[in-house]
Amino acid sequence: MTFDSWVPLLAVLSSLVPGIWIFALSEERRVLRTVLNLTGALAKVALVGLMMWGVYYGRQYEFRVPMLPQLDLVLRADALGLLFVSLSAILWLFTTIYAIAYLEGSPYRSRFFGFFSLCVSATVGIALAGNLFTFVIFYESLTLSTYPLVVHRGTPAALQAGRVYLRYTLAGGAVLLLASVWLYQLVGPIEFDEGVSVAALGDQSRGTLMAIFALLIAGLGVKAALVPLHGWLPVAMIAPAPVSALLHAVAVVKAGAFGIVRVVYDVYGIRFSEQLGVTTPLAVLAAITIVYASVRALFQDDLKRRLAFSTVSQVSYIVLGVAVIGPSSTVGGMVHLVHQGLMKITLFFCAGNMAETLGLRYVSEMHGVARRMPWTMAAFAVAAFGMIGVPPLAGFISKWYLGLGAVEASQPWVLAVLATSTLMNAAYLLPVLHLAWFKEPQGPWHENLPSGRLETHWALLMPPLVTASLSLGVGLFAGAPFSPLRWVTLIVERAYAP
Amino acid sequence: MNLLSAAIADVPWIVWAIVLPLAAAAAAFVRPNTNAWLGAIAALAVSAVVAGLTRQVWQLGPQRYGVGGWGAPLGIDLYADGLSVVMLLMTAVIGVFVSVYAIAYFADRPSYFWPLWFFLWGALNALFLSGDVFNLYVSLELITLAAVGLVTLAGHVTAVAAALRYLLAALLGSLLYLLGVALLYASYGVLDVASLGRAMTPGTVSVAAAALMTAGLAMKTALFPLHFWLPPAHANAPAPVSAVLSALVVKASFYVVLRLWFEAFPAVISSNAAQFLAILGSAAILWGSLQAFFAPRLKALVAYSTVAQLGYLFLVFTLALPGETPTAWLGGILFAISHACAKASMFLAAGSIERVAGHDRIAELDGIGRRLPVTFFSMALASVTLMGLPPSGAFIAKWMLLEAAVENRQAWLAVIILAGGLLAAGYLFRILERAFRPSTAEPPLVVPRTMEVAALALALIALSLGFFTAPLLDLLHVGGPQVGNFVLEVTS
Numbered sequence: 001m002t003f004d005s006w007v008p009l010l011a012v013l014s015s016l017v018p019g020i021w022i023f024a025l026s027e028e029r030r031v032l033r034t035v036l037n038l039t040g041a042l043a044k045v046a047l048v049g050l051m052m053w054g055v056y057y058g059r060q061y062e063f064r065v066p067m068l069p070q071l072d073l074v075l076r077a078d079a080l081g082l083l084f085v086s087l088s089a090i091l092w093l094f095t096t097i098y099a100i101a102y103l104e105g106s107p108y109r110s111r112f113f114g115f116f117s118l119c120v121s122a123t124v125g126i127a128l129a130g131n132l133f134t135f136v137i138f139y140e141s142l143t144l145s146t147y148p149l150v151v152h153r154g155t156p157a158a159l160q161a162g163r164v165y166l167r168y169t170l171a172g173g174a175v176l177l178l179a180s181v182w183l184y185q186l187v188g189p190i191e192f193d194e195g196v197s198v199a200a201l202g203d204q205s206r207g208t209l210m211a212i213f214a215l216l217i218a219g220l221g222v223k224a225a226l227v228p229l230h231g232w233l234p235v236a237m238i239a240p241a242p243v244s245a246l247l248h249a250v251a252v253v254k255a256g257a258f259g260i261v262r263v264v265y266d267v268y269g270i271r272f273s274e275q276l277g278v279t280t281p282l283a284v285l286a287a288i289t290i291v292y293a294s295v296r297a298l299f300q301d302d303l304k305r306r307l308a309f310s311t312v313s314q315v316s317y318i319v320l321g322v323a324v325i326g327p328s329s330t331v332g333g334m335v336h337l338v339h340q341g342l343m344k345i346t347l348f349f350c351a352g353n354m355a356e357t358l359g360l361r362y363v364s365e366m367h368g369v370a371r372r373m374p375w376t377m378a379a380f381a382v383a384a385f386g387m388i389g390v391p392p393l394a395g396f397i398s399k400w401y402l403g404l405g406a407v408e409a410s411q412p413w414v415l416a417v418l419a420t421s422t423l424m425n426a427a428y429l430l431p432v433l434h435l436a437w438f439k440e441p442q443g444p445w446h447e448n449l450p451s452g453r454l455e456t457h458w459a460l461l462m463p464p465l466v467t468a469s470l471s472l473g474v475g476l477f478a479g480a481p482f483s484p485l486r487w488v489t490l491i492v493e494r495a496y497a498p
Numbered sequence: 499m500n501l502l503s504a505a506i507a508d509v510p511w512i513v514w515a516i517v518l519p520l521a522a523a524a525a526a527f528v529r530p531n532t533n534a535w536l537g538a539i540a541a542l543a544v545s546a547v548v549a550g551l552t553r554q555v556w557q558l559g560p561q562r563y564g565v566g567g568w569g570a571p572l573g574i575d576l577y578a579d580g581l582s583v584v585m586l587l588m589t590a591v592i593g594v595f596v597s598v599y600a601i602a603y604f605a606d607r608p609s610y611f612w613p614l615w616f617f618l619w620g621a622l623n624a625l626f627l628s629g630d631v632f633n634l635y636v637s638l639e640l641i642t643l644a645a646v647g648l649v650t651l652a653g654h655v656t657a658v659a660a661a662l663r664y665l666l667a668a669l670l671g672s673l674l675y676l677l678g679v680a681l682l683y684a685s686y687g688v689l690d691v692a693s694l695g696r697a698m699t700p701g702t703v704s705v706a707a708a709a710l711m712t713a714g715l716a717m718k719t720a721l722f723p724l725h726f727w728l729p730p731a732h733a734n735a736p737a738p739v740s741a742v743l744s745a746l747v748v749k750a751s752f753y754v755v756l757r758l759w760f761e762a763f764p765a766v767i768s769s770n771a772a773q774f775l776a777i778l779g780s781a782a783i784l785w786g787s788l789q790a791f792f793a794p795r796l797k798a799l800v801a802y803s804t805v806a807q808l809g810y811l812f813l814v815f816t817l818a819l820p821g822e823t824p825t826a827w828l829g830g831i832l833f834a835i836s837h838a839c840a841k842a843s844m845f846l847a848a849g850s851i852e853r854v855a856g857h858d859r860i861a862e863l864d865g866i867g868r869r870l871p872v873t874f875f876s877m878a879l880a881s882v883t884l885m886g887l888p889p890s891g892a893f894i895a896k897w898m899l900l901e902a903a904v905e906n907r908q909a910w911l912a913v914i915i916l917a918g919g920l921l922a923a924g925y926l927f928r929i930l931e932r933a934f935r936p937s938t939a940e941p942p943l944v945v946p947r948t949m950e951v952a953a954l955a956l957a958l959i960a961l962s963l964g965f966f967t968a969p970l971l972d973l974l975h976v977g978g979p980q981v982g983n984f985v986l987e988v989t990s
Contacts, residue, residue, distance in 0.1 A: 023875075066968045067894060108868075133897075137888040144887060154934045162931070170923050173887075174916040181900040181912075 007051055008075035008128045009063045011085065012121050014043040015092070019117025025110045034100055037113055041093040044124070048089045051077040052482070056490075062130065071189055073137065074130030078193060079491045080265070080334070083484070084258045085127035087338045090470075091250045091345055092120045094463040098349055099242035101459030102356060112152055116246070118145035123251040126258065132180050132190040132267060135259065139176060139223075142255055143169040149243040150236050161238045168222050168232040176219025176259075179212050183267070186212075192266040199272040206276065209268075213278045216263050217285075223256030224319065225312045227289040233312055237304040241352025244304060248311045249345035257318040257337060264322045265495055274325050283323035287417040289316040294424035301362050303351050306428060307344070313421065314340045314387065321402055324414055329405020330492045331485070332398050338484040339386070339394035342471040346383035349464035350376050357456040359446045363432055368441035373455045377436050379468035384429040386471050389422050394471040397478050397485060511551035512563045512576050515586060515623045519544050523616035530610070534601040537612045541597035544619065545590040548583075555583045555976055562629070575690060577629030580976035581831065585626040585753055588835050591959065592745050592842045593619055595952040599846050600738040602946035603853070611651055611738070618644035618742065625750050630689040631679050631711075631762070634754050638675065638718065642668040645747050648739040649731050660730035667717055667727040671751075674714030681707040682762075691762050698765040708763045712775075715758075718751035721775075721812055722782035725805045729789070732801035737849020740797065744804045744845060745838035752811050752834065759815055760827065772816040780914040782809030787921035791928070796848045796858035799925060800841070803884060807837045810899070810918065813911055817902040825905070828971055829898030835970075836891030836963050840883035843956035847877040850953065854943040860929060865937025872950040874933055879957035881926040886919040891963025 018040035025033055051061050054077070061077035077085075099116065103109050122145050125138030143166075151162035183190060186205065187197045198209060222229045233253065237244055247253065264273050264282075273279050290313045297309035317340065321333015353376045354360040354369060370377035386393035399418055406414035454461055478485040522540040554561055560579040578586075597615070604611050621644055625637035646668070649661035683689060685704065686697045698704060720728035728748070732740050759767060786806025793799040814830030850873045851866060852858040867874040883890035896915055903912040963970075 065965070067964060068898070068967060069971065137893075140887050140893075141889075144882065148934065151931070151934045154936045159931060159934065162934075163927075166923065166927060170920055174920055177897075178900065178912060178916055181897060182904050185901050185904045 004059060004061050005063050007047060007061045008077050011044060011047045011128065012075065012124050014047060015040045015117040016121040019114050019121060022110055022117065023114035027110055033110065033113060037096050037100065040117060041096050044089045045093055048086050052082050052086060055079060055082055071133050074134050075128045076130035076193065077128060081127045083334065083487055084254065084337060085124055087341050088120060088123045088127065088250050091341060094466055095242050095245045095250060097459050098463040101457045102240065102242055102352060111148065115145050115148040119149065119246060119251055123255060126255045130192055132183065136177055136180050139255060139259065140173045142251060143173055146252055149246065150239045152240060152243065157238050161235045164235045165232045168229065172219045172222030175215050179215035179219060183212050190267055192262060198268050210276060210278055213268060217260060217282060220256045220259035220263065223252055224260055224315055225253050226285055226316060226319065227292050230312045234305050234308040237308045241348055241355065245345045245348045248348060249341040253311060253315045254337065254341060257315050260319050261322050261334065270325055270495065279323045279325055283320055286316040286320035286323055289313065290320065290417055290421045294421055297428045298424065301364055303361060303363050306363065307347050307351060311344055314344065317398060317402060324405055324409050324411055326405045326409040327492050327496050328401050328408055331488050332401030332405055334488045334491065335401065335484050336398035339398050339471065339474060342394055342467050342474065343383040343386040346379055346464050346467040346471060349467065350380040353456050353460050356460065357448055359448055366432060366435045367439040370436040371441060372445055375455060375461055375465060379464040381433055382468040382472055384433055387429060388425045392475045394475045397475050506550060507554060509550060510563055511547050511554060512561055512578050512627055514547045515551055516620055516627065518547055519616045519620035519623060523613045523620060526616060527613035534605065538597045538601060540616065541594045545594055548586045548590040551578060552583045552587060555580065556973060559976060574633055575629040576627045578627055580974045582626045584831065584970065584974055586623060588838050589619065589622050589746055592838055592956065595956050596738045596741050596842065599949050599952035602948045603738055603849065609651060614644050614647045618648065622746055622750055626753065629691055631682060631691060632689045635676055635679055638751065639672055641747060641750055642672065645743055649735040651739060652734055652736050657734040660734045664727045664731040671714040671717035674710045678707040678711030691757060694762040695764065698762060700766050704766040708766050711758060712755060715751045715755045719748050720805060720808060722778055722785055722805065722809060725782065728805055729798060729801040732804060733795065733797040737845055741842040741845035745842035748808060749834050749838055775812045776816040776911060779809040779812030782806060783914060783918040787918065787925060790925040794859060796851065796860055796929065799860065800844050800848055803925065804841060806918065807884065813899060817899060817906055817911065825898050826902035828974055829895045829902065831974060832891055832967060833895035836883055836895060836960050839956050839960035840880040843876050843880040843953045843960060846953040847873045850945045850949050854945055860932065863932045864935040867933025869940055869943045870945060872954055873945055876953040876957040878930055879961050881930060883960040884926060885922045889964040890961050891967065894964045894967045
């Protein structure tokens with residue numbers, strides 16, 4: 001094996017090894033824990049950068065070990081996987097910095113950061129999985145490593161959220177496992193890079209293939225929070241803010257959405273999916289999710305809960321993009337994988353900052369908060385405008401391509417869905433901005449943190465400012481080389497190549 | 499060097515694998531006050547012997563050894579193929595770690611643990627190396643006697659009552675089995691499993707023998723609804739004993755079922771009979787999980803989990819019966835091994851908790867993860883295996899069983915297999931959740947290091963077994979007449 005074949009494994013190990021090490025540390029070893037966390041995060045970013053460079057110039061990164069006679073554990077860097085893994089690696093770095101500050105002084109930090117690292121290892125495994133079998137392995141591992149983070153606080157509400165989370169995700173995992181085994185039994189190992197073997201089965205097993213497709217989507221749809229499988233996500237917002245960032249932007253819902261992209265593109269193939277007639281129902285499901293969750297978001301006073309419903313809605317943009325067949329909508333959907341991550345993590349960081357610094361959790365308490373925390377609310381505003389789709393922010397690029405794709409595919413109803421959703425995004429995000437920026441504070445703030453020169457701890461403030469700038473940057477410089485948009489265009493050109 | 503490896507290749511390890519543990523048992527019996535570390539050393543020696551035999555089988559194929567030079571059909575044949583060796587290895591791995599654990603566990607009181615335990619180990623090895631149905635019977639009886647003796651070591655009344663119940667159930671099982679053996683001997687005049695397989699013709703007597711023997715063995719394997727004896731016996735025995743009982747002893751009688759169904763009885767087994775076993779197995783999965791979910795005590799929960807997990811093993815027969823590939827057969831064995839390691843770890847960890855906390859009531863274990871981090875961590879890792887989640891061996895085993903279920907168009911079994919995993923998560927998270935609950939700051943508890951390490955090592959082995967499936971399956975294929983013959987019988 002050459003060095004290149006070890007790189008994908010190293011990308012997984014760069015968080016797995018520090019994670020296991022951190023478990024063994026006592027609570028007081030703060031410095032070593034921080035060093036381990038940041039070294040792992042930086043190493044991962046470097047490894048991912050290396051792979052992006054290499055893949056762009058046509059190098060192969062593949063790690064393979066046999067598990068069963070015909071079934072290998074495969075980690076392979078391809079363009080689509082790198083899109084996801086680069087998002088996770090970069091956001092993980094900032095989430096780690098944020099979490100170190102956020103959890104300062106709270107108990108059980110070794111446990112927290114241990115599982116935090118395992119969670120990201122599983123996500124990297126999902127992104128780099130080279131076949132369906134490997135994908136399932138890491139998908140299940142992600143469920144397990146996230147649970148301790150959801151219940152981290154140990155309150156009855158957190159434990160209840162953990163139970164709900166497990167019920168949904170373990171059942172989803174079982175369904176995904178069944179579908180994968182069924183497919184394996186029909187066509188052998190499903191490698192993601194070998195063209196599409198499912199199509200070779202032809203017409204006689206159409207019914208079976210449709211059933212398997214439905215099972216795959218159901219299994220993945222739990223993590224992607226497709227309505228009606230989204231119930232766990234709003235409940236899980238009870239977890240600490242860094243965990244919400246992980247659930248909503250870095251790992252969990254993204255893993256589900258990414259899996260759906262894989263299924264449509266690399267397992268079934270776009271053309272065969274279309275022939276099979278399974279993409280239209282998927283698009284309808286995504287559209288229902290988008291509209292329904294936006295409506296629910298309107299009525300949430302708890303800020304994190306409002307954002308959670310917003311995630312449910314926004315992640316389905318990705319699904320909608322891949323389900324409406326056509327290059328432009330695919331670009332829109334895939335690029336939203338990155339864009340939504342950047343914007344949503346900013347929103348959750350900001351919500352966390354308000355809760356941590358001033359104890360604010362409800363929208364109705366946010367009168368004039370921008371005067372006390374101008375930088376936080378500025379980042380919040382950038383991300384919120386991005387979500388709504390104001391040019392030139394990230395969300396605008398996604399919506400533009402989605403809309404373009406809908407026109408190309410002559411599916412005008414998708415445009416209607418996008419318009420409705422945009423209006424509702426505005427309706428549930430703009431009032432927050434209005435309250436924060438243009439209303440008088442209702443009284444003195446409850447200061448939870450000792451206030452220094454900055455409005456809050458620097459490590460709480462820096463991550464949202466960086467991710468907000470990024471969500472501005474990927475929109476503004478969408479045409480630059482190695483921008484998410486350019487990268488996605490590269491993937492889509494390859495997928496639609498004759 | 500060559501001379502040495504030639505010498506190693508020539509030693510009749512197959513005999514030593516039985517003689518050595520029995521000798522250790524005798525030594526431990528006459529010198530009960532010897533340092534317990536000798537127990538661990540003896541365990542390592544037995545493992546070394548098993549490793550030698552594994553090497554022989556791997557390089558030279560199946561080994562047959564006629565005791566006293568007589569050979570079948572007149573004399574007693576010892577027989578080792580891939581399956582035997584894999585079972586021996588499983589026993590050795592668990593044996594070593596249970597021995598290490600037991601040193602500290604039994605340190606403060608004189609105990610007959612060591613002689614009984616090595617006697618049990620010798621009997622288990624004898625069973626896995628027996629080539630004929632009568633020898634299998636003898637080893638089964640020896641196992642039962644040693645196991646019942648071990649349960650009584652707990653010393654309290656509940657344990658003795660449980661042991662007595664266990665003894666009666668197991669003796670009834672042996673009796674049924676022996677009846678079957680008698681019928682077979684009367685009809686065919688041979689006892690050797692392979693010869694029986696060749697001679698077997700369908701008929702009332704053969705079917706009756708198969709039914710009696712299977713019923714007796716199902717009793718000993720605690721297949722639902724014959725499991726009534728297992729939870730009290732396994733929950734009340736001392737922890738190292740519970741570990742051995744749940745991990746190895748019930749697997750021994752299952753191993754006999756596997757041998758008989760695939761090698762002796764293929765000609766007389768109907769697919770309805772296999773289906774019947776699968777129905778009982780499914781009921782075991784559901785019922786055992788349900789009981790585990792409501793069990794108030796940790797060890798009782800783990801014991802009911804054994805009832806549930808044993809159910810999986812009985813799905814193998816219907817999944818492998820009409821198929822052309824041995825996927826389900828291999829998957830079943832892999833499942834048995836994974837379960838053995840994980841369950842042993844689980845019982846050892848539960849024993850540590852019971853020992854230092856003074857009780858094992860689940861409702862009072864809040865914050866146990868912080869007071870006993872290593873022990874609890876082992877329990878969490880073992881739970882991942884019991885739920886059948888990756889990368890454990892049980893996950894790969896479930897993958898194979900599911901594959902067989904899909905291939906055989908037995909959708910209901912696929913559902914049961916998956917539901918069993920979810921139910922296991924249901925009862926195991928009852929324990930795991932306790933770790934996250936806030937508790938009044940209590941001081942950390944201290945368990946002897948060897949007890950922690952033994953439980954953790956077994957949990958790690960179970961969890962990483964998924965990565966070692968390929969060599970294990972290769973080993974199982976060695977002299978896999980069980981599979982080869984069987985496929986021939988069915989397809990011809």
